[in-house]
Amino acid sequence: MNLFNQHILSFAIWLPILAGVIVLLLGSDQNANRTRWVALVGAVISFLVTIPLYTGFQLQIGTFQFEESASWIPAFNIYYHLGADGFSVPLILLTSFTTVLVVIAAWEVITKSIAQYMAAFLIMSGLMIGVFSALDAILYYVFWEAMLIPMFLVIGIWGGPNRVYATIKFFLYTLLGSLLMLVAFIYLYHQTGSFALTDYYALPISMSAQIWIFIAFFMAFAVKIPMWPVHTWLPDAHVEAPTGGSVVLAAIALKLGGYSFLRFAMPIAPDAAHYFANTMITLSLIAIVYIALVALVQKDMKKLIAYSSISHMGFVTLGFFMFSQLGLEGAVVQMISHGFISSAMFLCVGVLYDRMHSRQIADYGGVVNTMPIFAAFAVLFAMANSGLPGTSGFVGEFMVILAAVKFNFWVAFLAATTLIFGAAYTLWMTKRVFYGAIANTHVAELTDINAREFIILATLALLVIGFGVYPEPITALLQATSAEFLTHMQTTKIPIISSVPAASI
Amino acid sequence: MENFQYDILNVLPELTVLCMAMFILLVDLFIKPQNRFVIYGLAQFTLFAAAVFTFQTHTLGVSYAFSGMFVDDSLGDVLKLMTYLGSSIMLVYTRQYQKQRNMFRGEYYAMVLFSMLGMMIMISGQNMLTIYMGLELLSLCLYSLVAFDRDNPRASEAAMKYFVLGALASGMLLYGMSMIYGMTGSLNISEIAVEISNIGQHNPVLIMGLVFVVAGLAFKFGAVPFQMWVPDVYQGAPTSITLLIGSVPKFAAFAITIRLLAQGLYPLAADWQDMLLIMALLSIVIGNLSAIAQTNLKRMLAYSTISHIGFLLFGLMSANLNGFASSLFYISAYVLMTLAGFGMILLLSRKGFEADKLDDLKGLNQRSPWAAFMMLITMFSMAGIPPTIGFYAKFTVLQAAWQAGFTWAVVLAVLMAVVGAFYYLRIVKLMYFDAPTDLCPIHAPIDMQFVLSMNALALLLIGLLPQVLMNLCGLSIVTSLQ
Numbered sequence: 001m002n003l004f005n006q007h008i009l010s011f012a013i014w015l016p017i018l019a020g021v022i023v024l025l026l027g028s029d030q031n032a033n034r035t036r037w038v039a040l041v042g043a044v045i046s047f048l049v050t051i052p053l054y055t056g057f058q059l060q061i062g063t064f065q066f067e068e069s070a071s072w073i074p075a076f077n078i079y080y081h082l083g084a085d086g087f088s089v090p091l092i093l094l095t096s097f098t099t100v101l102v103v104i105a106a107w108e109v110i111t112k113s114i115a116q117y118m119a120a121f122l123i124m125s126g127l128m129i130g131v132f133s134a135l136d137a138i139l140y141y142v143f144w145e146a147m148l149i150p151m152f153l154v155i156g157i158w159g160g161p162n163r164v165y166a167t168i169k170f171f172l173y174t175l176l177g178s179l180l181m182l183v184a185f186i187y188l189y190h191q192t193g194s195f196a197l198t199d200y201y202a203l204p205i206s207m208s209a210q211i212w213i214f215i216a217f218f219m220a221f222a223v224k225i226p227m228w229p230v231h232t233w234l235p236d237a238h239v240e241a242p243t244g245g246s247v248v249l250a251a252i253a254l255k256l257g258g259y260s261f262l263r264f265a266m267p268i269a270p271d272a273a274h275y276f277a278n279t280m281i282t283l284s285l286i287a288i289v290y291i292a293l294v295a296l297v298q299k300d301m302k303k304l305i306a307y308s309s310i311s312h313m314g315f316v317t318l319g320f321f322m323f324s325q326l327g328l329e330g331a332v333v334q335m336i337s338h339g340f341i342s343s344a345m346f347l348c349v350g351v352l353y354d355r356m357h358s359r360q361i362a363d364y365g366g367v368v369n370t371m372p373i374f375a376a377f378a379v380l381f382a383m384a385n386s387g388l389p390g391t392s393g394f395v396g397e398f399m400v401i402l403a404a405v406k407f408n409f410w411v412a413f414l415a416a417t418t419l420i421f422g423a424a425y426t427l428w429m430t431k432r433v434f435y436g437a438i439a440n441t442h443v444a445e446l447t448d449i450n451a452r453e454f455i456i457l458a459t460l461a462l463l464v465i466g467f468g469v470y471p472e473p474i475t476a477l478l479q480a481t482s483a484e485f486l487t488h489m490q491t492t493k494i495p496i497i498s499s500v501p502a503a504s505i
Numbered sequence: 506m507e508n509f510q511y512d513i514l515n516v517l518p519e520l521t522v523l524c525m526a527m528f529i530l531l532v533d534l535f536i537k538p539q540n541r542f543v544i545y546g547l548a549q550f551t552l553f554a555a556a557v558f559t560f561q562t563h564t565l566g567v568s569y570a571f572s573g574m575f576v577d578d579s580l581g582d583v584l585k586l587m588t589y590l591g592s593s594i595m596l597v598y599t600r601q602y603q604k605q606r607n608m609f610r611g612e613y614y615a616m617v618l619f620s621m622l623g624m625m626i627m628i629s630g631q632n633m634l635t636i637y638m639g640l641e642l643l644s645l646c647l648y649s650l651v652a653f654d655r656d657n658p659r660a661s662e663a664a665m666k667y668f669v670l671g672a673l674a675s676g677m678l679l680y681g682m683s684m685i686y687g688m689t690g691s692l693n694i695s696e697i698a699v700e701i702s703n704i705g706q707h708n709p710v711l712i713m714g715l716v717f718v719v720a721g722l723a724f725k726f727g728a729v730p731f732q733m734w735v736p737d738v739y740q741g742a743p744t745s746i747t748l749l750i751g752s753v754p755k756f757a758a759f760a761i762t763i764r765l766l767a768q769g770l771y772p773l774a775a776d777w778q779d780m781l782l783i784m785a786l787l788s789i790v791i792g793n794l795s796a797i798a799q800t801n802l803k804r805m806l807a808y809s810t811i812s813h814i815g816f817l818l819f820g821l822m823s824a825n826l827n828g829f830a831s832s833l834f835y836i837s838a839y840v841l842m843t844l845a846g847f848g849m850i851l852l853l854s855r856k857g858f859e860a861d862k863l864d865d866l867k868g869l870n871q872r873s874p875w876a877a878f879m880m881l882i883t884m885f886s887m888a889g890i891p892p893t894i895g896f897y898a899k900f901t902v903l904q905a906a907w908q909a910g911f912t913w914a915v916v917l918a919v920l921m922a923v924v925g926a927f928y929y930l931r932i933v934k935l936m937y938f939d940a941p942t943d944l945c946p947i948h949a950p951i952d953m954q955f956v957l958s959m960n961a962l963a964l965l966l967i968g969l970l971p972q973v974l975m976n977l978c979g980l981s982i983v984t985s986l987q
Contacts, residue, residue: 044566076904076977116874138900142891149885154929156938164938164959168930175890179919186904186915 008052009066009082012092013130016046016099020122027115036107039118043103046125053089053164059166059476061075062086062484064135072139077194081136086481087332088132090474091255094339095132098251102244104456105347109243109354110158117158120150121244128252132259137185137195140264145178151253153243156396158242166233166240175234177220179292181264182368184216188268200268203486204495209272214272224257225318230285231310238306239359243350245301250309255335258316262485263333266320270489273321278390280321287314287404296428301352301359305345305428308385311418312338318415319400322407323489330399330477335382336474337392337467344381344460348374349491352433353454355446361432365439368445376432377449377457382430384464386423401443508815515570515577517562518555519625520587523888526618533611541609548596548614556589563937565984569631573693576631577712580763580833580985583977584628584756591753591840592621597956598848599745601949605856606743608653616653617749620646624757633682633692633769636761640678640725643757644671647750658766663741670724670734678721682713685770686970694769701772708786715773718765719780724812727786736795739807744854744861747803748847751810752840762821767829767986774824781822782914788815789918793925803861805928806846809887812925813839818917820902823909826982831901833978838886838898838967845883845960851951852876852957866932868941876947879961886964888929893968897982 004011019042027035057064064083072080084092102121110117127150130143148171155167185195187209192199205213221232234254239245266273288311295307312334319331351374352367353359368375384391385397397418404412438444449457467474513520529547536543548889559582567578592773598619603609613961626639648671652664688711689700701711724731739747754866766777792812799805817839853860853869853876860866870877886895907915949957967974 073972073975075972075979076901113870142896143898145891149881149890152933153937156934167938168927168934171930172923172927173695176920176923179922182917183898183907183916186907189904190908192840322753493947 003325004049005052005056007068008049008056008473009084009129009133010068012053012096013082013126013133015049015126016042016096016122016129016403017126019046020045020119020126021263023443024119025058025124027118029112029114032111032114035114035118036103039103039122040100041097041236042122043100043125044123047100050093050096050129053084053502054093054477057086057089057477060480062482066133072114072136074243076189077196078138079136079196080139081196082133082139083135084133085484086260086477086479087485089477090332090336091132091252091259092129094255094336095125095128095252097337098247098343101343101347101456101460102247104452105247105350106242106244107452109350113157117242117244120154121248124150124154126249128256131256133273133462135197137188137197137200137264140164140197141178141182141185144260145175147253147256148174150224151249151465154245154248155237155241158239159245161240162236163240166236170233170237172241173230176406177223178229180216181220184213187213197263198263204493205269207275207494210269210272210493211275214265214269214276217260217269218276221257221260222283224260225254225317226257226310227283227313228310230289230293231291234310235303235306238309238346239300239302241390243346243353244430246306246346246350251347254309254313255339258320258331258335260311261317267485267488269493270505271492271494273489277321277323280317281411283396284314284318284321285411287311287471288318288418289390289414289421292418292425295425296421298425299361299427301361301433302346303348304425305349308345308422308425309338309342311422312342315397315400315418317416318411319403321394322403322411323486324403324406325479325482325486326399327403328482328485329475330396330403332396332469332478332482333392333399333467333474334396337396337464340460340463340467341381341384341391341393341426344377344457344464345385347453347456348378348381351449361429363440364433364443366434366436366443367446368434369438370443371448373454374449374457377461378434380461381429381464382426384468386426387419390465390468392471394468395471433474512570515568515575516629518558519622519649519795521555521558522618522625525554526615526622529611529618530615533615537612541611544611544614545596545600548618549593551618551824551974552589552593552596555625556586559585567985573630573631573695574635577629579981581629582837583758583833583981584693584760585625586622586835587840588624588628588753588756591756591844592617594844594848594956594960595745595748595752597953598748598844598851601953602743602745602851605854606654606746608743613650613653616646616650619983620650620749621753624754627757628760630761630764631694633686633694633697633712633765636764637675637679637682639757640761641675643754644675647746647754650746650749651738654743657743659741660743663738666741667734667738674721674724674731677717677724680718681714681717681719681721684717684958686709688714689965694764697769698771701770706773706775711773712776715770715776716780718770718837719777722758722762722765722783726755726762726817727811728784728814728818729791730784731786732791732811736804736807737813739810740801740804740861744803744847744850744859746917748851749846751806751847755836755840759817759832762916763829763986766821768822771824778824778909781818782911783820785815785818785822785918786914788812788816788818789921793921793928796928797924799928801861802850802863803847805863809925809928810839810843812921813887816899816902816918819911819914820905822911823905825905825909826979826986828902828905828909829986830975830982831905833982834975835898835902837978838964841960841964841967842883842886842895845879845957845964846887848953848957848960849876849880849883852953853947855945855948858945863932863935865933865938865943867943869936871941872944873947875958877959879935881933881966882961882964884929884932886968890926891968892965894964894971896968897975898972915920924935934944953967975983
């Protein structure tokens with residue numbers, strides 16, 4: 001037990017990976033049920049081991065907790081160094097929880113290479129938790145890149161008709177950004193002689209270097225979030241990915257980018273972050289407004305939700321770069337809430353797709369008549385997606401908008417338009433798909449959700465409403481960490497030029 | 506007499522290989538064709554014995570034999586051990602392929618051992634003549650091995666190309682050496698370094714000599730603009746021979762580059778750094794871009810080799826111990842990856858079927874998930890994606906080049922790595938996303954399957970724990986070059 005308490009993060013990372021390997025070894029398409037159960041048990045255990053991160057978290061501490069450190073590659077001073085703070089703990093829990101959902105959601109749906117599918121998600125879960133808890137740049141980079149491999153395979157093997165294009169685009173886009181980040185790490189390594197994140201936080205860096213570092217990080221993280229104009233891989237990847245892939249992409253993979261801004265780009269180059277703040281806010285607003293308009297005209301449900309994700313992630317970056325505690329916490333809450341809501345939306349589309357094999361809005365109409373229970377859930381999630389008060393979607397957006405009002409009225413004004421556009425595209429889609437007369441015979445033959453689907457959607461509905469009414473469990477985690485973060489961000493890292501007389505040089 | 510004993514002791518591994526190669530030639534005359542496996546066993550035993558001798562005579566210090574013609578240092582020992590290991594793996598992979606194509610003959614094993622002797626002499630050459638002798642022994646064996654399948658016109662063509670261009674390159678190397686000899690009055694590597702420091706760096710004849718030496722070395726590596734032979738020879742030669750050419754001789758090429766540039770011509774580093782920089786960038790760009798257009802797997806791997814050599818040169822051009830150590834790590838990773846990559850082609854090939862088209866990999870995941878997974882690791886490793894060894898290889902050379910001040914070159918190399926990732930991903934796509942066209946079951950000897958699995962898993966395991974290999978590389982460079 002002592003071993004466990006000292007290495008909670010290691011368990012959280014390696015248990016799902018181990019479970020994935022076991023599934024690969026034991027599972028096969030002939031023994032489909034055994035494979036599924038092994039995967040489910042693995043996912044549930046992996047989720048359970050992350051719970052102590054929440055219960056054991058000390059709210060008043062703003063720095064890293066649950067730290068583990070061991071020498072990994074002494075030749076380059078690289079450590080296996082893990083730790084979690086208020087930003088990472090909720091995201092780690094979100095990751096392990098979503099993995100359980102994905103495994104259940106795939107239960108009867110995936111019939112081809114089940115073991116590989118389940119293993120890919122379990123391994124991915126471990127790697128993403130690794131990204132959220134690594135405090136060594138190379139360790140972080142290894143997790144960050146390794147995660148691409150299972151995702152590449154998931155989209156490519158189980159995806160839709162245009163999957164090869166989508167998955168290769170996804171991989172290369174992300175790789176390009178990541179490699180530039182690696183160059184930034186190499187630069188920082190030669191400045192400090194280590195890859196420890198805390199050394200990077202303390203390192204004074206000149207303004208011009210900070211700007212380059214920030215750009216390199218921006219390339220990596222903006223692609224992942226994704227921010228306009230490097231978002232184009234996301235709709236492709238989402239549309240072609242299987243339901244589970246879309247859920248993991250939207251719920252967690254996008255958060256890797258947001259989280260990394262908080263963990264790397266901003267604290268390592270705080271002056272550059274202030275320097276680029278207006279640019280970042282502008283890009284966020286473009287994402288919020290323009291992408292929302294793009295979502296409005298989509299004919300494919302998954303594509304619509306994908307664009308809606310980009311628009312909602314605009315709030316996250318907006319919240320980061322106003323440098324106020326309210327905005328920052330709102331942004332993190334928005335990340336968590338979007339994790340639940342977008343998972344739910346994609347799962348709803350998955351439910352329809354499994355029955356009709358179409359994602360086109362035009363193929364549906366009047367689904368409420370044949371699937372009343374499902375429609376109730378879907379409408380709830382649609383409301384949450386458009387930011388209805390009382391759902392978790394409202395909390396984060398409202399916090400960010402409040403912070404924006406203090407920051408600049410027009411920023412707040414533009415950000416607030418999302419409440420209109422968001423409602424417009426989500427509810428319009430809901431109307432066309434669920435309401436009205438039964439559109440065609442296929443819809444007439446639909447059967448309502450089964451117990452498995454009900455459990456998934458009900459759990460998510462509880463969470464969405466629960467955090468909407470009482471967001472305290474998340475915000476409490478954030479307070480100390482975000483205060484610490486803002487203090488760090490307010491101190492300049494530009495070295496004071498030493499007063500050496502020019503003559504002596 | 507004592508001196509002679511000392512000399513002999515230093516070349517014990519070389520003598521072992523020489524004697525055994527001749528013994529194998531003799532035994533082959535008296536053995537029945539169905540008992541040829543004895544020859545195979547003898548060849549493997551030779552590698553093992555040489556490894557034991559090399560390991561036994563290993564010291565941390567540097568010792569010279571035959572009046573300074575021959576050096577025995579940690580770098581040489583490490584490279585030799587790696588060469589034995591690589592050759593041994595290669596022999597395992599190629600046994601079935603040779604049998605199926607009626608090339609399972611004693612001469613093959615003798616020739617492989619002679620070529621390995623050449624590599625060993627190159628690795629330990631401390632005199633330009635020794636180096637040249639080793640190089641020619643290696644090259645002549647390789648030329649004839651390429652043409653080993655006599656009735657295959659493509660192989661004969663490849664052998665001819667290889668021979669003509671190779672002879673030209675050897676000529677250039679020799680010409681460069683002669684100029685350096687003319688200026689310094691010595692063929693000994695250490696003496697040359699001292700002499701050049703006395704003469705000064707700006708001697709035009711020395712620079713000319715350096716240009717020819719670098720050109721000769723670049724040819725042996727297959728760096729742009731001396732890469733013309735690589736794709737044709739890789740594609741034309743029987744896969745078993747391609748595997749040989751593409752893997753272990755790179756250790757020897759690395760060794761003579763270290764001996765000539767990093768030891769002998771080190772005072773001219775500022776000049777050869779620029780040359781290597783241009784070749785490195787060109788190799789990475791041309792190698793990666795050309796690889797995209799290929800439909801033949803062997804040819805694609807040839808272009809991929811060219812780009813890997815470009816990355817290797819990144820470490821060498823840093824011209825410091827950190828850079829040389831990172832290059833050594835890169836070349837070790839490269840050889841492991843190449844063995845796994847070509848090993849997979851050999852695994853999939855059968856009598857009358859070469860499995861060297863990209864399309865032959867289609868749907869491999871459905872035919873054999875394990876083989877597909879091994880190839881997956883190899884491809885991601887070649888692309889430099891963590892957690893595989895390929896990532897650390899790229900990482901170490903890039904950080905060395907960054908440290909040496911080649912900032913923009915590093916950024917360009919990184920961008921080209923993205924291009925490179927594309928064609929490796931295409932292989933994964935073929936294996937995992939496409940339906941199989943070829944449904945023949947895969948038959949391979951159990952030892953080959955085992956070794957190939959270990960080889961591919963090593964790419965992953967060393968990727969997770971790269972420390973041991975990194976230390977080995979760093980230590981051998983530091984103790985040998987200081």
